[in-house]
Amino acid sequence: MDAKKGLYSFGEIEGKWQRFWEESRLFKAPDCDPSKPKYYVLDMFPYPSGQGLHVGHPEGYTASDIVARYKRAKGFNVLHPFGWDAFGLPAEQHAIQTGTDPKETTQNNINNMRRQTKSLGFSYDWDREVATTDPKYYKWTQWIFLKLFNSYFDEAEQKARPIDQLPVPEGLSDAEKAKYIDDHRLACEAEVPVNWCPALGTVLANEEVVGGLSERGGHAVIRKPMRQWMLRITKYAERLLDDLTEVDWPESIKKLQTDWVGKSIGADVDFKVDGFDETIRVFTTRPDTLFGATYMVMAPEHPLVDKITSQDRREAVRTYREAAARKSDLDRTDLAKEKTGEPIGAHAINPVNGEKIPIWISDYVLISYGTGAIMAVPAHDERDFEFATKFNLPIIPVVEPADAEQAEAVRQGTLCFIGDGRAINSGDFSGLSTAEFKEQITDWLQKRDLGKKTVNYKLRDWLFSRQRYWGEPFPILHGPDGQIMAISEDELPLKLPAVTDYKPTGTGEPPLANALDWVNVTLSDGSKAKRETNTMPQWAGSCWYYLRYLDPDNDQQGWAPEKEQYWMANGGIDLYIGGAEHAVLHLLYARFWHKLLYDLGYVTTKEPFKKLINQGMILGEDGQKMSKSRGNVVNPDKVIAEYGADSMRLYEMFMGPLEAIKPWSMQGVEGVHRFLQKLWRAVVDRETGELAEAIEDAQADEPTLRLLNQTIKKVGDDIETFSFNTAISAMMIFVNHLSRLSVRPKAVVEKLVLILAPFAPHIAEELWEKLGHAGTLAYEPWPEYDRELIREKKIELAVQVNGKIKDRIVVPADADEEQIKQKALVSEKVAAAIAGRELRKVIVIKSRLVNIVI
RNA sequence: GCCGAAGUGGCGGAACUGGCAGACGCGCGGGAUUCAAAAUCCCGUCCUGGCAACAGGGUGAGGGUUCGACUCCCUCCUUCGGCACCA
Incomplete structure (x- = not known):
């Protein structure tokens, strides 16, 4: 019974610290704190699917969380928010099949995925959580649409301006004038041949059609002219191209975007x-x-x-x-x-x-x-x-x-x-x-x-309307004579009405056309108008969510200017992590909206995402893409139940480079789990659960100090370059060393715990507490390393003869070239290899090797 | 077809700006502990030959530059991702 006390019971520990973080609002990011530099680290928010989280999600989230926790330790005020890209086809399909309100399905899915996400111990500021389906959110999506609708593109200035500044030619009738203006709006209606999918009863964007079939479901798609809303992204083609020089993105992604603009x-x-x-x-x-x-x-x-x-x-x-x-x-x-x-x-x-x-x-x-x-x-x-x-x-x-x-x-x-x-x-x-x-x-x-x-x-204008229920309604009315009218900003949000039938009408009329009470509107002058019944595509909400995180509860503005200035300073979001599948569309669309908002003065940076990293896909254990039909899907809940969140996080990062595509391995999870076990045993007494006796307030020996300082440097450097796999490997080496010591100096263990914390925060907090600290380590400063202590006193060099290694010599670290040369030449093995032949050249690379050319 | 990324042990991967290939982990083999097992600890583990010391080979293939190449250059092969008549 007592023996149990000292076990690494990750389940208890993780629950305990997650509760503590949540209840103390530990990761709440104060706005506009002038005492600290800011750091905005963002994950691409997920669609709340009924399948829940898969192991691909936590890959990016863990990476961003490591950076977030590390930056906090480095003294930054870190903004690390999370939310839901919650409009989307699956909930609507489910509604069509079962009659369930997509709102309900979506809410259930969000609740489940939030639980899963929280179980991984990410340091999100949950008070900033947003969902694109929330009317309090899509009020501002509609608001931005109105900005597009009420703007035109000034070719000479190469920027958007309010539509009331548009120079209209003299001598037009009222109707002609209205048409002229409508034709210049950045959001406008057009009769265009579209990808009509009879099976889905909707129009698809080009990007949603793959090889002539719908991306979702694989149904046939034909071309059919229809009245649609278009956004004039082509006006921004030149700037979308030019400003790529300002961002720190993978070259391959920049190239994809460049080619897409074409x-x-x-x-x-x-x-x-x-x-x-x-x-x-x-x-x-x-x-x-x-x-x-x-x-x-x-x-x-x-x-x-x-x-x-x-x-x-x-x-x-x-x-x-x-x-x-x-x-x-x-x-x-x-x-x-x-x-x-x-x-x-x-x-x-x-x-x-x-x-x-x-x-x-x-x-x-x-x-x-x-x-x-x-x-x-x-x-x-x-x-x-x-x-x-x-x-x-x-x-x-x-x-x-x-x-x-x-x-x-x-x-x-x-x-x-x-x-x-x-x-x-x-x-x-x-x-x-x-x-x-x-x-x-x-x-x-x-x-x-x-x-x-x-x-x-090559870039085409963006087909922005969908014949679906589950999307943002357009804040637009069609007048009795066909005039297009925007509803005023103070009437936002225009809420989606409840309907009984989610099926497409089949004629191309969207499901909202059946909501007659909602569609038919009497204007203040008594005339009748009809609401726009198309809805916006899923991309709409994800085009600007990073701005809503800055000020999620503001009901007067989408975001307050001073908050935008604080958090988006220095070129925007400091780090954006997400899948490469969004390399073109999401990133291009978001950049487009951002530039409009920039032109109109609502944001202060030309580009939203300063630095971008794509995490690679995680394959099943069989090396195939994970899918239900292949039966190779790994369930994060199960992994966490068996090995704990820290092991899960650690494994996700240890698998290989973040950007690489790599297969899952349960044995690999076990490997990192053993590492945590070993660390635990090195610090905690097996019987009592108290600090192990080997932990003492002792002076560390020289090799330990050297390795510790090397490890601190390596882990910090590796986090800066997102090489999390090698950072973990360095900590493994250190723990292997530590566990062999009979006396483990407390100060050494403390530093180790602090550098491990971004990767495996729960066990780190628990050990920190056992080491005698009250409260959290989340805001403890990142340990400094000592350059002097890192340096080896004696180093081993390889001695080559004609490029082949013949021997190794040990020399003092500060030995000069001549000393190294002499030492190399007296080696017996080297002498044998030279066999009395003449030396043509001796190349000495300090701290690396000696090459003797004969 | 075009564009991009990548090919390193049985497996995931490491190797700074051209300087000891295979760190770390998995797996496997051997040993210790145990009545036994699990767990843990120790040793070994690129290939070939050899009891061994050691010798030779080795980073997809072939060539080149260099004292020295996983790393740079050329040709080719394979895998993955993107685009697909954009004039």
Whole structure:
């Protein structure tokens, strides 16, 4: 019975300290504390799923918690909040199937996941918890939407401004004026072909369609024009690109974002249509290849196709266009291998040489990019080359590669060369380099009003409406004559009404359309209006949650300016940790909203997330992705019950580098658990549960002091570089050393406990208490290390002969090169290896090795 | 196809700016303790040969630079992630 006292009973210890932290509000972050530097460390908040936490969640959370606890010890005022990205499809699907209010499902899921999250002992300031589904929260999501709605983008200034500052042309009727304004809003309505998913009864964002199927559920998706809300993120393309230079993110993520924005510089060139008073504008990044244009291709949807198609081609063109319109994205991808198209019987006139070239339509040209039409230069564009080869169209080489063999193949028309070279067959421009040609031809076109320099982006405007129930309602009314009206800010939040049926109507009308009492509104002047029945996508709430954490209870403002200035100082959030799956969308959307808020003066930094780290995925024990169907899912609750939260945390960090993808191992958990056990036994008496007798107020011996100081340095340095795995390994080495000592100096153990605390806070607190300290160690200063004590007195060097190790020598740490050299040369083994041959060179690398070259 | 990341023992991984490859943990083998087991402790554990001292080989493959390469350069292979006709 007594023997039990001294056991490491992690369950009790963890419960005890978690209660203490919670009840004492230990991690509450005081706003605007001028006495300390601030540190804002943020986790990507999770969707509260019915499955609860999986082992991937605590990976990032543990990493951020280690940093948070470490920074507190380093004297920072740390903001470390948590919340819930709680709108989302699963709760709505559940509602459709069972009739349960998503609000209820969501609340239950949050409660469960909060319990799980708390059981890991993270040092969140729970008083700042937010949920995007809370009307007190989405009031401000709606408020930001109104800011988008009530702003336009000033191209000259490259920034958003309030819509009432928009210069409106003179002489417009009221209706025209309203339309002009509406067309300039950053949030506007548009009739756009969207990804309609009949099975889900909703429209999906491009990102939610994978290979022509819905990301969730894998249902077929077709294209259908519908009235939708769009956010004009494209206006910010240039700034989203430029400001990437200001953030400290992994280069690979920056590159993903850069490619997603997809800037390309080229020229718009106007081609006259032969026999019509029409011109077709094309975009090209290679205006230097204009002389090599042998045909033109328009997207099937191009508005001019109908007008200029010749009588004898009309039937074929109509058939082709219908087929193209019916194609889903999946079909388009499938058919990408084989090019298709139809000539439309019209010709365009090449502005540089007056050549008549045939016009085709083909779905390899996209209506949504550039001008929806291209000049085809098969000699220097692979897609055009493929098309021309298939349909036997002429290929004229106009760029000569430097390589003679390639040049010959290009002349023969057998090789498509897309690189830079020297111009040929290009009239007066022949002989120019690609770069010179581009510049000169662009000027030439511009002077003659035939074209101009143009920049295009792959980035599309953001489709912002969903035909779903479980999302933020738009604060928008549609008037009797179709006017779009924003509801005023003081009417926010516009709450989601309770409904009885969550099913999509199937016609594309959202479920909210059935909530008639809510939809129909009588305005103050007695006229009738209808509420917008679309809701916002899940991204909306996650675009700005980091700002709400600054001031979560404020019902007058989304956040107070002075709090934003304090917590977002020095370039924003100091550390943002989350999964790489959000590399593009969430981060891009959030940056976009942040820039709008910056333009309007609500935030003071250009970018929200100064430093970003992605944690890697955790695989099942079989090395496969964890999934229920594979049966390899690891349940955190079970791990904690068996080994404790500290072991769980420690293992998550010990597995390998944070960013790496790595498989789970229960035996690995056991390994770190043994480490904690060993530490416990080294400090706590097995029988009494009191401090072990070996713990004394004694002076530590030199090797112990040296190792201790090395460990303190290593752990601190490793936390700074997020190398948590090697930090843990260093502490293991130290505990191995400590457990072999018969006298374990108390001061040494105390320092060890303090550096372990960010990783395994519960056991650290308990040991700290047993070491005789009242209260918590959470705000104890991080131990300093002594440079002098770290230094070894004697060091071992390897001695190589011609790069092969022959012997090892021990020299004083301060030995100079000559001394080391002499010592190396007297070694018998070295002498044997040299075997009397002449020394050509002796290389001495202090504190590393000696290499003798013979 | 294009872009990005990565390939190190039986396994997860370590190795600073080019300087002793395999830290730490797992697993495995042997031993101590025990009536026995669990737990714990000690020793060993990259491969090949050898009782051993030792010798040789070794960081996906091949080549190069260097006194010296897991690390830098070139070519190729494999795995994972992203994009997918963006003119």
